[in-house]
Amino acid sequence: MARAIFPIFFLFLFALLSCSAIFEVTQADYVETQDAKLHGLKRRKLTHFRVYFHDIYSGPNPTAVAVLRPPISINSSTLFGSISMMDDPLTEGPELSSKLVGRAQGFYASAAQQQAGLLMAMNFVFLQGKYNGSTITILGRNAVFSKVREMPVIGGSGLFRFATGYAQATTYSFNLTTGDAVVEYNVYVLHY
Numbered sequence: 369m370a371r372a373i374f375p376i377f378f379l380f381l382f383a384l385l386s387c388s389a390i391f392e393v394t395q396a397d398y399v400e401t402q403d404a405k406l407h408g409l410k411r412r413k414l415t416h417f418r419v420y421f422h423d424i425y426s427g428p429n430p431t432a433v434a435v436l437r438p439p440i441s442i443n444s445s446t447l448f449g450s451i452s453m454m455d456d457p458l459t460e461g462p463e464l465s466s467k468l469v470g471r472a473q474g475f476y477a478s479a480a481q482q483q484a485g486l487l488m489a490m491n492f493v494f495l496q497g498k499y500n501g502s503t504i505t506i507l508g509r510n511a512v513f514s515k516v517r518e519m520p521v522i523g524g525s526g527l528f529r530f531a532t533g534y535a536q537a538t539t540y541s542f543n544l545t546t547g548d549a550v551v552e553y554n555v556y557v558l559h560y
């Protein structure tokens with residue numbers, strides 16, 4: 369009888385020990401499950417923005433600057449490998465003089481060898497009203513000579529915490545001599 373109980377006892381002990389190990393992991397001090405409602409995360413909404421993005425290389429106050437032009441890019445029709453940094457105004461209308469809504473800060477890099485295709489990595493920093501100081505982060509591919517380019521919104525801060533969505537860019541004007549461009553951005557963001 370005692371011999372039969374012995375293995376069962378060890379099995380029981382083993383089960384108990386593994387249970388307490390799991391218990392310890394889920395009860396660790398550095399992590400806990402929280403109620404989303406306590407953080408004001410109740411209902412997701414969809415917000416649409418239309419802003420005009422001014423990428424200016426020319427004149428006394430450029431907003432975009434070439435930071436890398438590797439030798440190989442000189443012979444490349446797509447300037448493959450080159451990188452520009454920007455702090456571009458985002459305005460309500462297509463004229464630079466229209467109301468400043470925010471700025472597009474980040475960089476874009478020529479990531480395609482066959483046809484123009486940029487890797488865009490930028491934050492839209494809003495500067496007006498309740499959105500002042502909130503940001504959304506856009507990371508995606510921008511085939512600049514296509515009519516409509518779509519890029520993912522991969523996150524945000526402030527009023528745009530937990531943001532997901534997409535941006536559609538359409539060129540409004542482009543000066544081939546200077547490289548200056550005005551681009552209409554329609555951004556659709558799901559956030560709380």
Ligand SMILES: *[C@@H]1O[C@H](CO)[C@@H](O)[C@H](O)[C@H]1NC(C)=O
Pocket residue numbers: 439440442443
């Ligand atoms: C660019 O092309 C020219 C002409 O084919 C060649 O002589 C030159 O070495 C190339 N430059 C680079 C950086 O590849």
Ligand SMILES: *[C@@H]1O[C@H](CO)[C@@H](O)[C@H](O)[C@H]1NC(C)=O
Pocket residue numbers: 495496497500501
């Ligand atoms: C936006 O916030 C900044 C920093 O808090 C402040 O200086 C600025 O006046 C605000 N702008 C508007 C339009 O409210």
Ligand SMILES: *[C@@H]1O[C@H](CO)[C@@H](O)[C@H](O)[C@H]1NC(C)=O
Pocket residue numbers: 426543544545546
């Ligand atoms: C492009 O920019 C140059 C230099 O500022 C200017 O002379 C020219 O008129 C512009 N072209 C267009 C199409 O706006």
